[in-house]
Amino acid sequence: MAPKFKDGDIVASFSAKWISWIHTGVAYTAFLGALIVGCWLHYTKIVQNEHYGYPQEWFPSVSATIGDRYPERSVFQLFIALTSGPRFALVTAWYVLTKRADSSLPKFVAGVGIFRTLTCGGWTYVTSTDDHNWHDVFMISYLVATLPWTLGCLALSPQNPTSIKYRKFFAGSFFATLVPLIYFFIQHKVHKVAGAYTTYAFFEWALVLLDVAFDAVTVIDFENFEIVVKDLSGISRGRDNKAVVDKILEKDKNKEVAQVFGNQFSYGAAFDALADVYNGFVFWSILTSLGVCVWYFPLWHMGISGWEVMVMSTISPLLLAIRPFRGFAMRNLRLFHLSALPGLLAFLIKKPELRLLAVGAGVWMSCLSWAATFYAERSQPHRLEARISAFTLGLLASSIAKFAWWTNNPIWPIMHGPNGGWNKVGFGLAVLAILRSTGSSANSSIDVASSRSRKGSPVLAGLGLAGLFFAMHSMLSDSSTMILWVWEGFPVRGPFAVHGVLTFFAMGGGLALGLFYPAFARGWTFYGIGCVGAAMVTGSHNWFGFYGALALATYTMGVAPSLISSAVQHSPAKTFGIGFLLYNFLVLAHVWVVAYAFVPGGPLMREHTDWVVSAMMLFIGAGVFSSTASASSTSLPKGKGKMPNPAARKQRSYYIYVLLALELYAIAVAYLRFPTYNYTPYHAKDKVITAGIWTIHFSLDNDMWSSEVRMRDAIKELELDVVGLLESDLQRIIMGNRDTTQFLAEDLGMYVDYGPGPDKHTWGAALLSKFPIVNSTHHLLPSPVGELAPAIHATIDAYGTLVDVFVFHSGQEEDPEDRKLQTEYLSKLMGSVTDRPAILLSYLVTKPKQGNYNEYVSDVSGMRDIDGSDWDRWCEYILYKGLRRTGYARVSRGTITDTEIQVGKFTIGENTQSSDEIIPEASVAEGLRFPALFRGEGVRGHRYHVFNEPRYYA
Structure with missing residues (x-):
């Protein structure tokens, strides 16, 4: 064997601390040098932003300093290039210093360090001016890699109290600074402060x-670490320099941090955890898809269709009451999990009825499989914890996937290639995940009874599962659900879509709390916190209500391990069977609060979301009572979640790694999705407002596909600057907990007001606008008998002129008294705005020049019909005042929805007189014309109809 070290003459030697000094000095010179040069040469320019300049803004941002102008940009790029050499040397020296034969963590940290260095070069030399997208990709990658680099360096830090103290200080300060950083960025970007x-x-x-500064701490660690250059290769390694984590293990092997993170990394075990979590992701993807597929049928039947019975597909765990079948299921878990994949x-399947049946079959087998899986692991707490972690992390993964796909899950059956689905990839990964994650279970060979006394009540445990599953599905399966519960319009006074990442943090923190502190998680104090959070999100709005949402998210994920661990001590038919059955009733009640006009006995539940949330928390409380009684069983940890053996400790760590990876991915998505607010109308030079109204039928097209992409294409090609969307509230289990407006607003570059939230019990009204929304107010119009009628009253800044836009959905034809009261309310509201131009984009349910029409178009409202000669209308109308109407068109619905698009063109200026004289298109300026794309046969089923062409007015 060749010797590790060879004798030779020493050419040079130096302390490794000089690598740190040079790295720190050159890096600070790069940034501070650019700042000094920039302030000296271009001060007023680099403090200028899109809203304000000097003196309101008087200190430049990092990006404005280093990337916008010569020569400061060159100063930065020169010195940051000089930093690269010491940087690579620092990462290498750190690896040599911390390398240990029994751990692969130093290699991982070194890899992250190299990756950060390369991505730093990426955002340095590709500025946002050069290529905004690639600049963001490199910047996000660098920031995401900062977390594992920081934590890895802390874990590997040699036993030096001084360096450890400084590392903790700088790391803590770094992450704490992110909070005010984000806050003031939102104040600037959204509130324009x-x-x-x-x-x-x-x-x-x-x-x-x-x-x-964090990396500069290596000066202390490298103090006695010398680099020697010989004429024959040789390098000095600190053999006996043990890391902090080693010392912890030697001092106290029972400490919890050491138990979880002090083990050698295993890629096989990591893949096992990933497969397990992906299996949980598949469960939640199939379960959350059932409601939206069921919803398709009452939509088209305008009432109960009979297909609603498929909601009961979840009660399959009741079959586990049959002992032979239960034993068969426990011995064949892989087969059962694979049999759930028809849901993917x-x-x-093109025919909606057959597609729903396939999804129902998938839900049936998936619920049965997971109930059997939990029960099979009941005698092995650490294996049971792994399954529960996979189940709950699967929910988090499903919610993050929806966050990345604008509230659609890419493997849902309403998704396919044309609208952004990843169904084939999802199915392939599901097969691989199931094959890897469903090996033999603790009790797979025989259905043995638990040797421990079964304390607690199976009925109460089943109630707890019902409340838990409903809370997870209704509140946490989409990050924007509770945000929209507290949404109150413009100016923004609370969270918006990208703040969903905070919900993910709360969910992850709750799960970690439930795993490490199970006694607290199943305690009544924590339950009280959950109840307070539920009350806050139900009864309050804006940021205060959202704080309650975060508390509820933390509690729901935190209590899940205790409730499921308690339930498996009893018959799965009694716990999971009853749990899913009662969960179904909560799901139905969740719909009845708004759909009361279409179901027998519905008026009893009218507008009583508070009842549903109260029942949810009472059910969970019943489960907590049973779990507390079960805690005396040795299967449930009584204090901290100390794991019984090293294998169990190692296993837990991989699920925590998956959790951290999911959170990092969510942060990256949130960064990419943050709105730019630099939107421009289509024909700004002509001061045109092109406004449209469209009833989108809950974003499900005629063939049960999600229709956002096709809607986006139609709105873009019609060049709509302002569009009102009706039947747009999808934030319920039965509708998939979706929000179409997020995708449309971000893809089209528009401001968005979601309108009255899900807690307002309407079918929804939303507004998208290329113009800034200065203010918006939500209204629930009088509806003593029928369904609630939502309205938005928004004020937009159109070319420097304030214009009021009303979006309104009237009540049904069957409720004439409701529609009369609503007409009076809205007419007075529109008439009260006498000093500003206004547009009404509406669904009125009346014939032209008959009945309520004569109050909408009257001296009370001050509004004019966009075309009084158009007799072929019943529902959709566009009214206006104080603007010059120049054009009107009706565009066929295609196969997206059951309602056409109506579009009007208006101009801003001194001339607000509109003539009823129809003129040829040739007489109209180019910027005032409708797109020719929709003439004749049109495109994708959309064409000008009724008049067969747009109408233009003198």
């Missing part, structure tokens, strides 16, 4: 200084 960007810039510079293959 003068001076907010300057404050944001200080925190941004603090991040840079802290990031470099349903997208191949």
Whole structure:
């Protein structure tokens, strides 16, 4: 064997601390040098942003300093290039210092360090001006890699109290700075607060200084670490320099951090955890798809269709009451999980009825499989914990996938290639995940009774599961659900879509709390916190209500391990069977609060979301009572969640790694999705407002496909600057907990007001606008008998002129008294705005020039019909005042929905007189014309109809 070291003459030697000093000095020179040069040469330019300049903004951001202008950009790029050499040397020296034969963590940290260095070069030399997308990709990658680099360096830090103290200080300060950084960025970007960007810039510079300072601590660690250059290769390694985590293990092997993270990394075990979590993701994907597929049928039947019975597909665990069948299921878990996959293959079926049946079969087998899986692991707490972790992390993964796909799950059966589905990939990964994650279970060979006394009540445990599953599905299966519960319109006073990442943090934190502190998680104090959170999100709005949402998310995920662990001590038919049965009733009640006009006995539940939430928390409370009684069983940890053996400790760590990876991915998605607010109308030079109204039928097309992409294409090609969407509230289990407006707003570049939220019990009204929405108010119009009628009253800034836009959905034809009261309310509301131009985009349920029409178009409202000669209308109408109407068109619905698109063109200016004289298109300026794309046969089923062409007015 060749010797590890060879004798030779020493050419040079130096302390490794100089690598750190050079790295720190050159890095600070790069940033501070650019700041000094920029302030000296271009001060007023680099403090200018899209809203304000000097003196409101007086300190430049990092990005404005280093990327916008010569020569400061060149100063930064030169010195950051010089930093690269010391940087690679620092990462290498750190790896050599911390390398241990029994751990692969140093290799991982070194890899992350190299990756950060390369991505730093990416966002340095590809500025946002050069290529905004690639600049963001490199920047996001760098920021995401910061977390594992920081935590890895802390874990590997040699036993030096001084360096450990400084690392903790700089790392803690770095992550703490992110909170005010995000806050002031939102104040600047969303609220347009003068001076907010300057404050944001200080925190941004603090991040840079802290990031470099964290790595500068290596000066202390490298103090006695010498680099020697010989004429024959040789390198010095610190053989006996043990890391902090080693010392912890030697001192106290029972400490919890050491138990979980102090083990050698195994890629096989990591893949096992990933497969397990993906199997949980598949369960939640199939379960959450059932409701939206069922919803298709009452939509088209305008009432109960009979297919609603498929909601009961979840009660399959009742079959586990049959002992031979239960034993068969426990011995064949892989077969049962594979038999649930028709729920993913349903997208191949074109006929909606058969597709629903396939999804129902998938839900039936999936619920049965997971109930049997939990029960099979009941005698092995660490294996049971792994399954529960996979189940709950599967929900988190499903919600994050929807966050990345604008509230659609890419493997749902309403998705396919044309609308962004990843169904084939999802199915292939599901097969691989099931094959890997469903090996033999603890009790797979025989259905043995638990040797422990079964304390607690199976009925109460079943009630707890019902409340838990409903809370997870209704509140946490989409990150925007509770955000929209507290949404109150413009100006923004609460969270919006990208703040869903905070919900993910709460969910992850809750799960970790439930695993590490099970006694607290199943306790009544934590239950009280959950109840307070549920009350806050139900009864309050804006940020205060959202704080309650975060508390509820934390509690729901935190209590899940205790409730499921308690339930498996009893017959799965009694616990999971009863749980899913009662969960179904909560799902139905969740719909009846808004659909009361279409179901027998519905008026009893009218507008009583508070009843549903109260029942949910009472059910969970029943489960907590049973879990507390079961805690004396040795299967449930009584204090901290200390694992019984090293294998169990190692196993837990991989699920925590998966959790951290999911959170990092969510952060990256949130960064990419943050709105830019730099939107431009289609024909700004002509001061045109092109406004449309469309009833989108809950974003399900005639063939049961999600229709957002096709809607986006139609709105873009019609060049709509303002569009009202009706029947747009999809934030219920039965509708898939979706939000179409997120995709449309972000893809089209528009401001969005979701309208009255899900807690307002309407079918929804939303507004999209290329113009800034200065203010918006939500209204629930009088509806003593029928369904609630939603309305939005928004004020937009159109070319410097404030214009009021009303979006309104009237009550049904069967309720004439409701529609009369609503007409009076809205007419007075529109008439009260006498000093501003206004547009009504509406669904009125009346014939032209008859009945209620004569109050909408009257001296009370002050509104005019866009075309009084159009007799072929019943539902959709566009009214206006104070603007010059120049055009009107009706566009066929295609196969997207059951209602056409109506479009009007208006101009802003001194001339607000509209003539009823129809003129040829040739007489109209180019910017005032409707797109020719929709003439004749049109495109994708959309064409000008009724008049067979647009109408233009003198």
